[in-house]
Amino acid sequence: MAVLIGKQTRAIVQGITGNQGSFHTRLMLDYGTRIVAGVTPGKGGTTAVGLPVFDTIAAALEKTDANASIIFVPAPFAKEAGMEAIDAGLSPVVIITEMIPARDSMILIEYAKNRGATIIGPNTPGIITAGESKLGIMPGDVFKPGKVGLGSRSGTLTYEIAASLTHDGIGQSTCLGIGGDPFTGLNFVDVLKLFRDDPGTDTVILIGEIGGSAEEDAANYIRDTKYPKRVAAYIAGRAAPQGKRMGHAGAIITGTEGTADAKMKSLREAGVLVAEVPSELPKLLLHQVSPLQ
Amino acid sequence: MLPATTITNTERKNDSGLGSLRDLEMRWQTAKYRWELLTEQLQIGIRMKLFEYEAKSIAQNLGINTPRGAVASTSEEARDIHKRIGGEVVIKAQVLVAGRGKAGGIKFAGKPDETRERATEILNMTIKGERVKKVLVEQKAAAKKELFASIVLDRANRCQTVLASDQGGVDIEEVARQAPEKVLRHRLDPAFGMRSYDARLIALKLGYQGAQQGSFTDFLSNLYRLSVIYDAELVESNPVIEMQDGRFVAADLRVIVDDNSLFRHPEFQERSKEISSEVTALESKARDNGLAFVELDGDIGIIGNGAGLVMATLDLVRQYGGKPANFCDVGGGADAEHVATALQIIQGADKVKAVFVNILAGITRCDEVAKGIVDVKKVMGIKKPLVIRMVGTNQEEGRKILQSAGLTAMDKMDEAARLVVSKVAA
Numbered sequence: 098m099a100v101l102i103g104k105q106t107r108a109i110v111q112g113i114t115g116n117q118g119s120f121h122t123r124l125m126l127d128y129g130t131r132i133v134a135g136v137t138p139g140k141g142g143t144t145a146v147g148l149p150v151f152d153t154i155a156a157a158l159e160k161t162d163a164n165a166s167i168i169f170v171p172a173p174f175a176k177e178a179g180m181e182a183i184d185a186g187l188s189p190v191v192i193i194t195e196m197i198p199a200r201d202s203m204i205l206i207e208y209a210k211n212r213g214a215t216i217i218g219p220n221t222p223g224i225i226t227a228g229e230s231k232l233g234i235m236p237g238d239v240f241k242p243g244k245v246g247l248g249s250r251s252g253t254l255t256y257e258i259a260a261s262l263t264h265d266g267i268g269q270s271t272c273l274g275i276g277g278d279p280f281t282g283l284n285f286v287d288v289l290k291l292f293r294d295d296p297g298t299d300t301v302i303l304i305g306e307i308g309g310s311a312e313e314d315a316a317n318y319i320r321d322t323k324y325p326k327r328v329a330a331y332i333a334g335r336a337a338p339q340g341k342r343m344g345h346a347g348a349i350i351t352g353t354e355g356t357a358d359a360k361m362k363s364l365r366e367a368g369v370l371v372a373e374v375p376s377e378l379p380k381l382l383l384h385q386v387s388p389l390q
Numbered sequence: 391m392l393p394a395t396t397i398t399n400t401e402r403k404n405d406s407g408l409g410s411l412r413d414l415e416m417r418w419q420t421a422k423y424r425w426e427l428l429t430e431q432l433q434i435g436i437r438m439k440l441f442e443y444e445a446k447s448i449a450q451n452l453g454i455n456t457p458r459g460a461v462a463s464t465s466e467e468a469r470d471i472h473k474r475i476g477g478e479v480v481i482k483a484q485v486l487v488a489g490r491g492k493a494g495g496i497k498f499a500g501k502p503d504e505t506r507e508r509a510t511e512i513l514n515m516t517i518k519g520e521r522v523k524k525v526l527v528e529q530k531a532a533a534k535k536e537l538f539a540s541i542v543l544d545r546a547n548r549c550q551t552v553l554a555s556d557q558g559g560v561d562i563e564e565v566a567r568q569a570p571e572k573v574l575r576h577r578l579d580p581a582f583g584m585r586s587y588d589a590r591l592i593a594l595k596l597g598y599q600g601a602q603q604g605s606f607t608d609f610l611s612n613l614y615r616l617s618v619i620y621d622a623e624l625v626e627s628n629p630v631i632e633m634q635d636g637r638f639v640a641a642d643l644r645v646i647v648d649d650n651s652l653f654r655h656p657e658f659q660e661r662s663k664e665i666s667s668e669v670t671a672l673e674s675k676a677r678d679n680g681l682a683f684v685e686l687d688g689d690i691g692i693i694g695n696g697a698g699l700v701m702a703t704l705d706l707v708r709q710y711g712g713k714p715a716n717f718c719d720v721g722g723g724a725d726a727e728h729v730a731t732a733l734q735i736i737q738g739a740d741k742v743k744a745v746f747v748n749i750l751a752g753i754t755r756c757d758e759v760a761k762g763i764v765d766v767k768k769v770m771g772i773k774k775p776l777v778i779r780m781v782g783t784n785q786e787e788g789r790k791i792l793q794s795a796g797l798t799a800m801d802k803m804d805e806a807a808r809l810v811v812s813k814v815a816a
Contacts, residue, residue: 173653198651199543200621206548207580222752234722236752236783251698252722253750256782257803260750277697279545306698310546333701336686336708337717357705374709375702376804 099226099271100246100291100298101189101215102165106230109157109187110135111178112169113145117193121169121234122146128237130230133161154185167191167223167232175219176201183214191232192218195278202280209282216282217273222252224273233274235259243268244297245382248288249304250275250311254333258304258375265379270298275311285315289324300327300382303369305360307334312360320367329370329381332357438647438658439486443526445645448620454612455639459528468509471527472502481508484524485517493517498530531641536629537596538562539610541584541617543624543648544577550617552576552584552610554592559629559641584614602636609638621651672716672739679731681718688713690810691736691745691774693729695720695754703748706803712811715742723753729762737766737774744775746810748803749782756780756788764795772797775813779806 108125112118113135123146126132134157135145141152151157154166166182168175168190175194182190190209197219209216217224223233228242235252239260247269249255259272270292275283285303292298305312312332319328335357361371370381440448443461450456458475461484462468472479483495490496495517499505505527515522536559544551554574557565566573576592578584586607593606609630617625627640652659676683682697686704690712694700697719704714716736720728729747737745749759759780766772780788780799789799800806 172650196650198621198654199623199648200618200651203543203548203550203580211581234753249698251696251701253694253696253752254698254702256752257699257702257750260781279543280548304698306701314546331702333698333705336704336714337701374706374804376802 099229100295101217101226101271101273102224102230102232103226104131104229106165106232107131107133107161107163108165108167108232109133109154109161109163109182110148110167110169111137111154111182112171113137113148113150114140114143115169115171117234118169119146121193122148124234124237125167125231128225128231129228130232133157133163154181154187158185163187165189165191165232167193168218169193172197176205179205179216180208183209183212186214188214189224189232190214190216190282191221191223192216192276192282193221193223193234194218195220197278199279202278206280206282218276218278218282219280220278221274221276221281222255224271226271227269235272235274239263240272241268243270244299245269245302246288246292246295246298246300247272247302247304248275248283248285248292249273250277250306251304251333252277254304254306254331254375258302258331258378261376262302262379262382265383267379267382270295279309285311286318289315289318289328293324293326298326300329302378303328303330303364305330305332307332307337307357307360308355310355313363316360316363316367316369319364319369327370327382327385328364328368329372329378330361330364331372331375331378332360332364335361438649438652440645440647440658441484441486441524442482442643443484443524445643446526446640448645449612449616449640449643452612452616452619454609454616454643455637456643457528457531457639457641459526461524461526462509463513463524465506465509465513468525468527469502469506472499472505475527475529478530479505479527480530481505481512482526482528483512483515483517483522484526485520485522487518487520490517495522531631531639532634533629533631533641534634535632536641537632537638538565538573538626538628539613539630540624540626540628541578541613541622542626547577549580550578550583550614552578552588552592552614554596554610556596562628578614583618584611586611589614602632605636606638609640613640616645620645621648621654622646623648672735676716676718676732676735679735680728681720681732681735683719683735684717686714686716688715689741689743690814691715691718691739691742692748693718693720693732693736693745694748695722695724695750699748699750703746703803703807706807707746707811710808710811712807712814715739720754724758724762726758726761726765729759730765733763733766734770737772737776742774744777744810744813746806747776747778747780748806749778749780751780751782751784751788754782755784756782757784757791758788760788760791760799763797764791767795767797775810777806777810777813779803 110122114137135150140150143150166187170178175197222235225231227240241263292301372378446456460471483490497508538555538558540553589607589610593603624646626644631639631641670685672685700719778799
């Protein structure tokens with residue numbers, strides 16, 4: 098068991114003929130992901146990475162039974178690519194593309210919400226259900242099947258933490274990057290809700306970073322709903338200076354709100370196991386049973 | 391005047407009846423909290439801020455009233471503008487940094503010669519590191535009342551939000567802290583944006599009726615149109631002046647265009663390359679070479695891939711008692727040249743006493759990283775103690791390349807962080 102993707106996932110790759118698109122399609126196939134087609138406008142009738150390419154998703158669905166999508170198209174076209182996937186009833190729609198205008202993301206996320214589709218990203222490493230399916234650009238071999246669900250705002254740091262969990266024998270159910278942009282389809286509260294109802298997940302790890310309020314909102318949700326599963330967290334950016342950009346639009350602080358310390362404090366107060374350094378996470382999970390005890 | 395609470399479309403739908411006093415208080419609290427988030431959001435990164443005169447020029451084309459005036463690069467031009475428009479004028483420094491008023495960048499003058507003197511003073515100023523190159527000379531408006539109006543991208547609510555207040559012309563953040571109920575918040579439907587009744591509701595809550603209500607509704611609608619046409623993260627007028635004759639005028643106007651939308655706005659692309667005054671020399675050098683780089687005040691140089699991993703690396707170094715000299719993200723899929731540039735720039739900085747390279751390769755490949763490091767060693771030598779932690783894609787190939795140049799890589803980030811700290815302490 099897992100959330101959002103698994104063996105049942107049959108994906109379309111939008112932008113399959115681009116560099117990133119074809120490279121990662123190959124890696125996703127290698128991981129065992131079922132990818133049924135690619136879509137690139139104007140390239141219908143050709144093949145890429147051994148898969149049939151269609152001009153539109155509607156055309157792809159006449160020949161295949163896709164139910165999810167991953168998007169690699171350039172930022173100026175990402176909004177409509179996402180809408181096309183949603184219109185075709187695909188979900189989740191994973192948007193790897195970065196630097197999409199915030200207004201486009203805002204409109205796309207609302208579009209998905211009104212039509213019951215789930216958007217992961219934009220600017221995300223994607224989602225992986227260990228041992229079953231990978232819709233993303235993460236290195237598959239650092240993940241192994243298990244019962245820890247993981248939601249993250251960061252890419253490489255997710256791989257770092259997944260690798261250390263795997264190294265210590267702690268497997269994962271589903272790991273997903275919510276995305277580094279100001280507007281994302283899922284936030285930490287959404288991630289917690291997904292894992293709450295998943296019998297295959299007994300622990301949730303949140304990997305946050307400075308800026309925004311996603312971690313504080315998660316802490317409030319955990320406390321207010323007496324969240325039934327064990328939650329652990331790591332927040333990057335304690336050493337960040339105030340008011341300086343750290344590479345992500347989201348990673349910025351300008352006061353007490355949004356600092357790593359403030360986020361760690363509110364998570365701890367909600368009963369979350371908070372690691373001081375990434376390598377402490379597996380130790381916390383191995384030695385602590387429940388935050389509420 | 392009606393109480394200035396936060397009422398959104400969705401909230402109104404869910405309301406079962408009249409809000410109790412407690413509900414009102416809760417909303418005020420929420421408004422206060424959200425305000426803090428918004429102000430934080432407003433300072434994300436280096437962004438495409440427009441100068442006031444640029445913002446006003448696009449505003450005028452959309453039918454937004456602004457005070458009569460023009461921009462000048464010399465004090466003589468400023469004097470001539472004053473002669474043309476007459477009356478009393480305000481002379482304003484055109485800078486992108488905030489806080490020009492407190493720094494003396496806004497002055498008043500009654501006569502053209504006085505304007506020339508004031509303009510000379512302002513044109514010789516440097517405000518928070520930014521040289522003043524232009525001044526805006528405008529007629530001083532006869533204000534009946536000063537208001538505040540702003541439209542921002544609100545990430546917590548995934549929509550655009552209007553903030554408005556009848557307490558304009560002052561530090562609005564202070565108003566929001568002291569009396570959050572004085573700042574109206576109104577969320578706009580992400581799919582449909584501002585409808586006329588959204589704007590009218592805000593006008594009504596600010597106490598306007600009849601023709602004045604229509605006039606303020608139009609003003610807000612035009613600000614909204616500007617935000618859409620120019621992909622603005624922020625459109626803010628503080629103060630909006632209600633004139634004696636009833637018109638609303640944007641006496642000041644700030645516009646920040648979303649960097650990611652510049653492909654739709656070729657007119658701003660050149661401008662965006664101008665370096666912000668808040669960037670240090672080292673930062674500008676690194677950024678010119680395509681690195682995400684922030685200079686910090688310590689002595690351990692840091693290079694890594696991925697913003698989150700680099701942040702975690704800084705945290706670890708700090709945890710073990712070291713002080714990072716910088717944040718440097720070479721990004722996903724960085725090639726040898728990128729890594730070499732980063733290493734050259736960082737080891738070349740006087741303040742750096744040791745360098746820590748932390749790579750977890752996914753899309754990035756260890757052999758490329760290793761090549762970059764070895765290239766630097768061959769060309770200019772490794773000048774500072776260097777600790778490399780490198781794992782992931784093509785790890786073995788990468789380590790062989792390092793070994794052939796007499797360098798080694800570690801496995802564990804923690805151990806590597808400890809080691810680099812000990813090199814500086816020793």
